[in-house]
Amino acid sequence: MCGATAGGPSLDGVDLKQQAVIQGVVTRAGEPVGGAYVRLLDRTGEFTAEVPTSATGQFRFFAAEGDWTVRALAPQAVPADRVVVARTGGVAEVDLVLDAI
Amino acid sequence: MSRSAALVDPDWVEQHLDDDAVVLVEVDEDTTAYDKAHIRGAVKLDWKQDLQDPVRRDFVNKAQFEHLLSSRGIGNDHTVVLYGGNNNWFAAYAYWYFKLYGHEQVKLVDGGRKKWELESRELTDQATERPAASYTAQEPDTSIRAFRDEVVTAIGSLNLVDVRSPDEYAGRLLAPAHLPQESAQRGGHIPTAASVPWSKAANEDGTFRSDDELQRLYSDAGVDFGKDTIAYCRIGERSAHTWFVLHELLEQANVKNYDGSWTEYGSLVGVPVAVGDEPGAA
Numbered sequence: 001m002c003g004a005t006a007g008g009p010s011l012d013g014v015d016l017k018q019q020a021v022i023q024g025v026v027t028r029a030g031e032p033v034g035g036a037y038v039r040l041l042d043r044t045g046e047f048t049a050e051v052p053t054s055a056t057g058q059f060r061f062f063a064a065e066g067d068w069t070v071r072a073l074a075p076q077a078v079p080a081d082r083v084v085v086a087r088t089g090g091v092a093e094v095d096l097v098l099d100a101i
Numbered sequence: 102m103s104r105s106a107a108l109v110d111p112d113w114v115e116q117h118l119d120d121d122a123v124v125l126v127e128v129d130e131d132t133t134a135y136d137k138a139h140i141r142g143a144v145k146l147d148w149k150q151d152l153q154d155p156v157r158r159d160f161v162n163k164a165q166f167e168h169l170l171s172s173r174g175i176g177n178d179h180t181v182v183l184y185g186g187n188n189n190w191f192a193a194y195a196y197w198y199f200k201l202y203g204h205e206q207v208k209l210v211d212g213g214r215k216k217w218e219l220e221s222r223e224l225t226d227q228a229t230e231r232p233a234a235s236y237t238a239q240e241p242d243t244s245i246r247a248f249r250d251e252v253v254t255a256i257g258s259l260n261l262v263d264v265r266s267p268d269e270y271a272g273r274l275l276a277p278a279h280l281p282q283e284s285a286q287r288g289g290h291i292p293t294a295a296s297v298p299w300s301k302a303a304n305e306d307g308t309f310r311s312d313d314e315l316q317r318l319y320s321d322a323g324v325d326f327g328k329d330t331i332a333y334c335r336i337g338e339r340s341a342h343t344w345f346v347l348h349e350l351l352e353q354a355n356v357k358n359y360d361g362s363w364t365e366y367g368s369l370v371g372v373p374v375a376v377g378d379e380p381g382a383a
Contacts, residue, residue, distance in 0.1 A: 047300035049278035
């Protein structure tokens, strides 16, 4: 399947040793932001994937080893970027904080 | 077709919410998105449950498509206006599907659900009730659908456009990164295919880039507009987005979407595969 489930894919039944997981939470003023859009950009800045956040502001990607950028978009907010390094068999945690426009 | 005939913007949608000639249709892979909230009056299509045969890998047939649209209250004379999540991937897929079965008036909402949400436009969780209609489909138009043998024949002669992300093209990823990485297929791409990620055709809010920008994008990637083109991705929905760009916005005559895409091609025995960032030789 090729759609984006809110919050990103479930970890149920996934062999994490084979995956390079990037995950985190989008917040604004300390509160989680549901329904934000988180984009995963590769080392050249090219788009690779996008998921809407869950009601608790969470997102998750299954990437490959290397450097990535995650960017959050939400209504009335300045897009927030963070650089993250993914490793196969690991979970890279990255939180994104949105500021109001 | 042209941009003005194939695309509408969110303002147009708001002005036509009560237009009886228009049926809004949301198409998502994650149908819980529609169930939680959708544009008022929109009906739902589930690209997998509704548009795919439940047993073999193929589309629903003409009779099943007729039954589906009739049950959703869509008639042949309605203007079908599609939108959805994932930057309209599945809405573009459904658009292509409606064209395949010969629907006359079909349009896509520029930016899809994301732009609508980012602009804080109104959504509702109220169920849409539409009286059943009687829909008659045309025979499938295979001039816009490519099958595996013609894809293999196209290597080195037609334009092949791989619209997946650069890491999927190179073989470093096997699926978009919002999904677990599968291992059923080999990684890589069809030799000679140009890499033009679908996302380069869209702005960050999901809207399409201008015709000039789009023309330049494909020309710079080596697409020869004098030749026929086949677009593919992993399962055919992102390449439906690119088919829409080439065929509907840029009005290229012979463009096909290969919906078998990498999940089929990457599993075939004996076909050539190129790995890495270069297109590779025929």
